[in-house]
Amino acid sequence: MANMAQAIRMALHYAEENLGVTDIFGEDVGAPLGGVFTCTQGLKTAWNSPLDERGIIGAAMGLAMAGARPVAEIQFCDYVYNTIDLLKLAGNTLWASNGQWNLPMVVMTPVGSGIRGSIYHSHSFDATMTHIPGWKTVMPSTPLDAYGLMLSACKEQNPVMFLIPKALMRVRGEELIPGEPGDDKQLSKLIDAPLGDRSKWTPQWPELADAAIPLGKAKVVREGRQLTVVSYGRTLPLAKKAADTLAGEGLDAEVIDLRTLWPYDWEAIVASVKKTGRVLFLNEDTEVTNFGEHLARRVTEKLFYHLLAPPKVLAGKFVPGIGLADTLEAASVPQQGDVEQAMRALAVMQP
Amino acid sequence: MARDAKKLKPVKEFKPITRSDELPLDAERLRFMHETMVKARCLEERLIAMYKSGHGYFWIGGPGEEAFNVPLGMLIKKGQGPAFDFCHFHYRQSATLLAMGEEPLGAIRQMKNTSTDPYSGGRNFAGHFSKKAWNIVPVSSPIEVQYSMVIGTAMAQKRLGGDAISIVTGGDAGTAEGDFATCLVWSSRPNEELPVLIIVTNNTWGISTPYDQVQGVERISDRGVPFGMRTKTIDGNDPISAYLELKEAFEYVRTERKPYLVEARVSRLYGHSSASGANFSTVEADCLSLFEERLDKHGVRAKAEAKRLREKYAEAYAELARQAKEEPFPDGATIWDHVYAGEPGKDPLAD
Numbered sequence: 001m002a003n004m005a006q007a008i009r010m011a012l013h014y015a016e017e018n019l020g021v022t023d024i025f026g027e028d029v030g031a032p033l034g035g036v037f038t039c040t041q042g043l044k045t046a047w048n049s050p051l052d053e054r055g056i057i058g059a060a061m062g063l064a065m066a067g068a069r070p071v072a073e074i075q076f077c078d079y080v081y082n083t084i085d086l087l088k089l090a091g092n093t094l095w096a097s098n099g100q101w102n103l104p105m106v107v108m109t110p111v112g113s114g115i116r117g118s119i120y121h122s123h124s125f126d127a128t129m130t131h132i133p134g135w136k137t138v139m140p141s142t143p144l145d146a147y148g149l150m151l152s153a154c155k156e157q158n159p160v161m162f163l164i165p166k167a168l169m170r171v172r173g174e175e176l177i178p179g180e181p182g183d184d185k186q187l188s189k190l191i192d193a194p195l196g197d198r199s200k201w202t203p204q205w206p207e208l209a210d211a212a213i214p215l216g217k218a219k220v221v222r223e224g225r226q227l228t229v230v231s232y233g234r235t236l237p238l239a240k241k242a243a244d245t246l247a248g249e250g251l252d253a254e255v256i257d258l259r260t261l262w263p264y265d266w267e268a269i270v271a272s273v274k275k276t277g278r279v280l281f282l283n284e285d286t287e288v289t290n291f292g293e294h295l296a297r298r299v300t301e302k303l304f305y306h307l308l309a310p311p312k313v314l315a316g317k318f319v320p321g322i323g324l325a326d327t328l329e330a331a332s333v334p335q336q337g338d339v340e341q342a343m344r345a346l347a348v349m350q351p
Numbered sequence: 352m353a354r355d356a357k358k359l360k361p362v363k364e365f366k367p368i369t370r371s372d373e374l375p376l377d378a379e380r381l382r383f384m385h386e387t388m389v390k391a392r393c394l395e396e397r398l399i400a401m402y403k404s405g406h407g408y409f410w411i412g413g414p415g416e417e418a419f420n421v422p423l424g425m426l427i428k429k430g431q432g433p434a435f436d437f438c439h440f441h442y443r444q445s446a447t448l449l450a451m452g453e454e455p456l457g458a459i460r461q462m463k464n465t466s467t468d469p470y471s472g473g474r475n476f477a478g479h480f481s482k483k484a485w486n487i488v489p490v491s492s493p494i495e496v497q498y499s500m501v502i503g504t505a506m507a508q509k510r511l512g513g514d515a516i517s518i519v520t521g522g523d524a525g526t527a528e529g530d531f532a533t534c535l536v537w538s539s540r541p542n543e544e545l546p547v548l549i550i551v552t553n554n555t556w557g558i559s560t561p562y563d564q565v566q567g568v569e570r571i572s573d574r575g576v577p578f579g580m581r582t583k584t585i586d587g588n589d590p591i592s593a594y595l596e597l598k599e600a601f602e603y604v605r606t607e608r609k610p611y612l613v614e615a616r617v618s619r620l621y622g623h624s625s626a627s628g629a630n631f632s633t634v635e636a637d638c639l640s641l642f643e644e645r646l647d648k649h650g651v652r653a654k655a656e657a658k659r660l661r662e663k664y665a666e667a668y669a670e671l672a673r674q675a676k677e678e679p680f681p682d683g684a685t686i687w688d689h690v691y692a693g694e695p696g697k698d699p700l701a702d
Contacts, residue, residue, distance in 0.1 A: 023506075049537075050536050050540070052533055052536060052537070054499050054529055054530055054533050054534065055499055055502060055533040055537050057499070057528065058496065058498075058499025058500045058501075058502060058503060058533060059499070059500075059502045059503040059537065060503060061499075061500045061503055062437075062439075062500040062501060062502055062503015062504040062505070062507070063503040063504070063506060063507055064503070064558075065437070065488055065500070065503065065504055066432070066433045066437065066503065066504040066506075066507030066508065067432060067433060067507065068503075068506075068507050070503070080676070081528075085496065086496060086499065089491055089493070089496055093488075093489055094690070094691070095474070095689045095690055095693055096471055096475055096479075096481070096489050096491065096687050097470070097471060097472050097481040097483070097489040098468075098470070098472030098474060098481075098688075098689060099472075099688065099689040099692075100481055100482075100483040100489070101481065101483060101488065101489055102692030102693075114587075133690060134690055134691070136691075155396060157691075157692040157693045158691045158692055158693075185604075219588055263699055266702065279605055298700065301701065330524065
């Protein structure tokens with residue numbers, strides 16, 4: 001099965017062949033590297049930009065204005081922060097022009113902890129990004145979802161921010177992408193660039209199919225009756241595993257993968273919370289003005305009389321960075337044990 | 352305290368055609384230039400009057416730059432899509448719009464923030480034009496972002512072939528921002544040069560701060576020299592000089608498909624904006640009066656005729672303002688319109 005980097009690569013290949021994507025670009029995105037996480041190896045429209053994030057976002061906006069369909073990469077979301085006003089501008093251009101100029105563009109960027117990336121390769125971006133109206137923001141947790149969400153992003157008429165949980169970039173999926181060979185080694189031989197000289201290498205793309213996942217649709221990855229966990233990205237598999245573990249203790253938890261952060265699937269949250277009465281919002285961005293706080297606020301206001309316990313948010317600690325040492329990273333963002341503990345505590349709370 | 356633009360150090364290659372006695376353009380063109388400059392001046396003065404009489408919240412514009420901005424508009428190949436010029440303007444460009452053939456009523460409606468404002472539907476400040484039919488991308492208040500976006504439209508044009516170019520304008524103060532460097536770097540990449548006409552209108556002020564107090568580059572056009580691009584500093588107070596200099600630059604960019612950096616020395620006749628009073632400066636050169644002296648002297652247009660034109664347009668625009676005052680403001684419920692293209696406007700949190 002493909003990992004997430006391969007899934008994104010295949011989606012971008014499908015998009016440049018079938019969805020009109022004209023430019024896939026950013027720092028080290030073109031040959032020979034094909035992206036520091038290999039997401040853009042072998043793509044025919046991939047090219048290297050100057051090391052200039054503002055130029056990357058500005059170029060994407062201009063290309064979109066001129067009828068092209070760009071997918072721009074910011075190498076790590078830690079370096080997207082100097083483009084915030086351009087992201088705001090991309091989000092308000094249609095609105096400010098009263099409907100004249102829409103920007104069909106995708107920006108993708110790896111986010112979050114999990115690779116011991118220290119202070120400037122571990123940032124999350126979901127809390128900040130969901131403060132910027134006019135964009136759609138997605139964050140997959142499986143390769144198949146990454147594939148399907150990328151196809152939808154490339155079909156959008158509006159700017160889409162595609163957040164890639166870098167801790168999951170090398171995790172193999174459990175579901176086949178339509179067209180990919182079932183054998184990992186065979187897939188690698190077809191689409192992974194060789195080490196060393198790549199000047200004569202071209203990928204052998206499998207016959208891929210459109211498996212677009214609509215933006216705004218969550219996925220219930222585990223059904224349960226007593227407790228809901230709403231998560232996305234790196235923390236989603238933690239929730240799933242915790243739910244499986246706690247099932248052995250008699251706790252029946254439902255796990256929802258939000259997949260699209262904006263516009264998010266409110267109906268899925270409502271249906272689940274009405275059933276369970278208990279909800280944990282789980283992500284790893286810093287917890288003050290966290291996206292989970294918005295969800296907790298809305299659940300509290302709209303579903304108060306369905307609740308058996310206060311909605312909880314488990315997120316990253318509000319500290320300036322994630323330290324390099326294992327112990328520091330583990331203390332900064334939710335780990336497996338933290339998630340299980342939070343779920344147990346929520347399950348036993350009594351009104 | 353006002354400061355004379357002439358205090359800038361003399362510029363070696365500055366071509367003072369203004370002071371020349373010749374008029375190397377045909378009379379019809381000169382009269383069109385003059386009349387358009389008059390229209391632009393009268394329009395801005397009407398907008399200022401609207402602000403001062405409570406019919407608008409904020410004024411900003413380009414009175415004093417007409418001698419540069421009118422020729423600029425005369426040379427633009429207007430239309431929609433990459434086969435036509437793209438215009439990445441800042442907020443001092445009404446004279447350019449008029450020279451392109453735009454009706455003045457839209458600017459007046461935008462000043463009054465009526466729902467009929469064709470550029471932003473009452474959402475944005477005066478001078479913040481947007482017209483997709485002519486590739487005028489939405490003007491925004493940040494003073495630098497257009498220098499990053501322009502590379503994207505120019506890339507699409509380079510790829511398309513033909514002679515269309517991307518034009519970007521900004522002020523001297525904005526060249527301190529990184530986006531200006533972005534534009535220089537991206538437009539001059541080896542073998543990937545871009546057809547961008549990079550324009551800086553240097554009025555020697557950033558709101559209240561003199562240019563030479565905060566920047567040490569004597570000629571802003573010199574910033575382009577290390578990038579191997581053509582550069583020049585021109586007299587933006589003389590419409591004939593500006594037309595000829597711009598024509599040469601346009602032709603170079605159209606045919607060579609490479610960037611050209613033009614710095615135009617201009618006046619700022621009504622201060623930065625309404626925030627600094629919007630009162631007429633008596634110490635800066637008035638390009639319109641200077642031009643009228645010359646036209647009169649050469650028998651192209653008598654002073655009396657020039658005066659009559661000013662009175663005619665002043666009255667005509669006062670009438671347009673009276674018309675706009677009767678028009679409705681946008682309905683508050685429309686704030687949800689055009690957040691996303693292709694989707695009905697609605698409050699996403701209403702349920």
